[in-house]
Amino acid sequence: MSNSTVALGRRAFLARLGLLGAVGAGGLLSRGALAAPAANAQTDALPGLVALLRPVLAELARDTLNGLSVFALPGPDPYSAAQGTPSDTPGAMEARTTDFLIEALDNFVPFPDQLARPAGAALATGLADTGIELPGTDLLPGELATLDKALAALLENDATLPLSFPISGLLNLLATQVNPLAVNGPFLSPFARLNYAEKARAFELLEGPDSDLVALLDVQFPEPLKASVSGLLKFVGGALIEFASFGSYTEYAVFDRGTRQLTGRPVGWQLTGYQPDGPVEGWDDFIGYYQGRTEVHD
Amino acid sequence: MRDVIVIGAGGGGPVVAKELAARGLDVLVLEAGPRHARPREQWTSFENDANNPLSGYFRLGPTDRSKPAWFREWSQNSFVWQLSGVGGTTQHFYGNYPRAYPGVFNDYDKPDRAEYDINHRFPFSYGELVPYFEWVEATAPVMTAAMGTKEAVFFRGCETLGLPVQTTKTTHGPSYRPQENAILQPGGNAGRTTDTNLLTYPNATGCTFCGYCFQGCMRPVGAPRNQFAKRSTDNSYVPMALTADVWAPGGRPVELITDAYVTRIHTERRAGALRASGVTWRDNVSGAEHREDAKVVVMAGGCTENPRLWFNSGLPNPNDWVGRGYTDHFFDWVIGSFDDYTGNPKGVGSSARLDFPPYGGLENVGLPPALNAFATTLSDSGIRGQYANGRGPSGPWDGPAGRVMGPELKELVAGGLDRLLCVLVITDDDVEADNRVVTSALPADENGPIPKVTFRHRSRTARTTRNREFMAGKAAQLLRGAGAKKVFRIDWAPLILHVQSSMRMGESEQNSVLDPNAESRAVKGLFIADNSALANGLGGPNPTLTTQALATRTAEKIFQLHFGGDPWVRAESPVVSTDPRISVRLGELGL
Numbered sequence: 001m002s003n004s005t006v007a008l009g010r011r012a013f014l015a016r017l018g019l020l021g022a023v024g025a026g027g028l029l030s031r032g033a034l035a036a037p038a039a040n041a042q043t044d045a046l047p048g049l050v051a052l053l054r055p056v057l058a059e060l061a062r063d064t065l066n067g068l069s070v071f072a073l074p075g076p077d078p079y080s081a082a083q084g085t086p087s088d089t090p091g092a093m094e095a096r097t098t099d100f101l102i103e104a105l106d107n108f109v110p111f112p113d114q115l116a117r118p119a120g121a122a123l124a125t126g127l128a129d130t131g132i133e134l135p136g137t138d139l140l141p142g143e144l145a146t147l148d149k150a151l152a153a154l155l156e157n158d159a160t161l162p163l164s165f166p167i168s169g170l171l172n173l174l175a176t177q178v179n180p181l182a183v184n185g186p187f188l189s190p191f192a193r194l195n196y197a198e199k200a201r202a203f204e205l206l207e208g209p210d211s212d213l214v215a216l217l218d219v220q221f222p223e224p225l226k227a228s229v230s231g232l233l234k235f236v237g238g239a240l241i242e243f244a245s246f247g248s249y250t251e252y253a254v255f256d257r258g259t260r261q262l263t264g265r266p267v268g269w270q271l272t273g274y275q276p277d278g279p280v281e282g283w284d285d286f287i288g289y290y291q292g293r294t295e296v297h298d
Numbered sequence: 299m300r301d302v303i304v305i306g307a308g309g310g311g312p313v314v315a316k317e318l319a320a321r322g323l324d325v326l327v328l329e330a331g332p333r334h335a336r337p338r339e340q341w342t343s344f345e346n347d348a349n350n351p352l353s354g355y356f357r358l359g360p361t362d363r364s365k366p367a368w369f370r371e372w373s374q375n376s377f378v379w380q381l382s383g384v385g386g387t388t389q390h391f392y393g394n395y396p397r398a399y400p401g402v403f404n405d406y407d408k409p410d411r412a413e414y415d416i417n418h419r420f421p422f423s424y425g426e427l428v429p430y431f432e433w434v435e436a437t438a439p440v441m442t443a444a445m446g447t448k449e450a451v452f453f454r455g456c457e458t459l460g461l462p463v464q465t466t467k468t469t470h471g472p473s474y475r476p477q478e479n480a481i482l483q484p485g486g487n488a489g490r491t492t493d494t495n496l497l498t499y500p501n502a503t504g505c506t507f508c509g510y511c512f513q514g515c516m517r518p519v520g521a522p523r524n525q526f527a528k529r530s531t532d533n534s535y536v537p538m539a540l541t542a543d544v545w546a547p548g549g550r551p552v553e554l555i556t557d558a559y560v561t562r563i564h565t566e567r568r569a570g571a572l573r574a575s576g577v578t579w580r581d582n583v584s585g586a587e588h589r590e591d592a593k594v595v596v597m598a599g600g601c602t603e604n605p606r607l608w609f610n611s612g613l614p615n616p617n618d619w620v621g622r623g624y625t626d627h628f629f630d631w632v633i634g635s636f637d638d639y640t641g642n643p644k645g646v647g648s649s650a651r652l653d654f655p656p657y658g659g660l661e662n663v664g665l666p667p668a669l670n671a672f673a674t675t676l677s678d679s680g681i682r683g684q685y686a687n688g689r690g691p692s693g694p695w696d697g698p699a700g701r702v703m704g705p706e707l708k709e710l711v712a713g714g715l716d717r718l719l720c721v722l723v724i725t726d727d728d729v730e731a732d733n734r735v736v737t738s739a740l741p742a743d744e745n746g747p748i749p750k751v752t753f754r755h756r757s758r759t760a761r762t763t764r765n766r767e768f769m770a771g772k773a774a775q776l777l778r779g780a781g782a783k784k785v786f787r788i789d790w791a792p793l794i795l796h797v798q799s800s801m802r803m804g805e806s807e808q809n810s811v812l813d814p815n816a817e818s819r820a821v822k823g824l825f826i827a828d829n830s831a832l833a834n835g836l837g838g839p840n841p842t843l844t845t846q847a848l849a850t851r852t853a854e855k856i857f858q859l860h861f862g863g864d865p866w867v868r869a870e871s872p873v874v875s876t877d878p879r880i881s882v883r884l885g886e887l888g889l
Contacts, residue, residue, distance in 0.1 A: 085705045108352035200684035231373030238375035245675040249668035250346035268667035273714035281497040282506025283644040285446040286489025
């Protein structure tokens, strides 16, 4: 890819993914790392850059999932405030829902790499030209091309792509579809910058039967995987909400795997009054048999 | 060469294994998942540790929880709640053992006959199954459920609906009642104290009202495995199968191997007929493959895994009905918010029900906080107040149906979980050919091509849709009658939890996999003995009792047809699974 082909579409795409926001002044990746001429990148600087990029993508995913977590359970944190739903009582950040999601997505979702990698690549290659006008960024064309190449190299070569990356990429693309201004602002990720109604709108797009995004992704896959990808995305749309909600109310944050005991009172228990004195062996709630009947016969 | 190999130690397989072990046959049971022989060391009662579908001890996966779960393709927003391990999904069930409605059998001739799914009835009469119902009810054993506060609240609502109380085992019409459940009822201190020191066996017997049914039953503390309150098959039929020599004259204990994933059923042609001859299984830990032959093979891996194994074994599928006709009771979820204490989520997960043949039924359900959050966010109707995803039905509930999530859920539970009462809406759903299991195009796992579960939930039959709307309305009326100040309908996306009929038996060769003996039409000596063998969704009643009754009958058929034996259910008396001889032998075996 030459400098000239890193067109507005690629710039827009990288911005929508949240990647441009993570680079440059105040970002996670210095512009200096992108200074190598793109033509030489393949041979010298690129492997190093790919290594630098990996933690950037991880942080971007974490920030995006922070935005998802507080969507499921808002609390007294900046993400909930930015979402427009501040709360005095603990929420998903206190319940460590983001860690719950990342651990699940990256280690336990038995999603085949053979599918995850093309899905990530499809996000990175197929969705550039969306016609949405975005605020500009100040990266020079050469820097942009290097970044783009590094991303492509990472997607193509990493043996196992953490699933949290394509998931967060998906949410950020949807976020910028809902609100193009979300490419800039506080936090790292476009999704985390949305308000509650905008996040809901993003999920509406994902869940909707005629999702353009879903259709676009299908194009990236040959038969018979075509319909599978769009079907899975509809599943993912629901599962992200359900799993983030489930995780927020579990004991995850205070469970000691070694002792199999709790180290504190789970947020979900605090919020719901569940088991006020901790785990039990039983309750004194037996009040008899309905109408005194203890057995029935034909 | 074994007499019988049973594939799967869930709700159905151990029934066949136990019955044939009692006849002295050589039975091998292969379970793909964990043994869970020491629940006090392997389980907690925490929701993520237990129920996380990816990493919990109740998931679909191998024993080693550092390894990923087994991936299954669902091509829609849905949740197929499969469990591996001894006990299968009975590990997390609530022990409800209602009988199937008489209207789903082929001799039903009441005036509402045509209101049922008459094209997919059982290929015999209700009366044919009654002795088997009674046999299982005595074995489990099944009892009338005790009442806690959440049941009292539910009944208060039922009493406003103008329906009678059912006081028979058989459901003859719309009515409500305590569950008939496979739970040992509270005895001694159980249900009467929260003092842990007083809740040890034998000072406490039966259900302690802990509220942890969905996380697995290992109470009362100190009880023998076959005296734990909930009669999941790991506590009932499996202990009996492993100890058949002590309670059955001439009985022979089964051999149980876990982490043994069956990847292939073998066949051979004998006297012009295709016959099952054995299986190959793969050890989850070592990856080694083993092959063993048997005179009879019984599939009991569940509604999703049986079709997969059938396809992966290359078995014939002449009428294309393998995997089709999957029923799920097209569940829905309705929540009432009360000013007063409701007792949620204490006691058995659900101890009260309302039946409304031929529409379906309702159950009260108590859920701990995270499962409650899951239940309120699994919807096909978007997010309340934000978007409806093209649905969002309105009715006698408040506002449009949809997810209660985020700030609204936080507000709902802020009054306390024990101010909520949840009602599960159970639909009498039609057998539909397009709700099915096929082989996924996604990459295979270590056990071969994976199954894909398809439910066309937005185009169910008119009768199914009508039934669901009717029962959702009844749920809302019930909750208002009980005193709910606010009622929410979630409009669940498919939660595939009651699973039935994906390898169905039927009257017609055109739309069934099994003959009326539960033997496959295409392969002789190959039987199916779990929920997938059921002819239909039973009208709505929870499937376990009917599956186990049918599996008992299937065991008799196997013994008669392939081993020249005589039937026993009408001639003998069953042994109850809590029998102390079983407890003693379990102790000797270190179980």
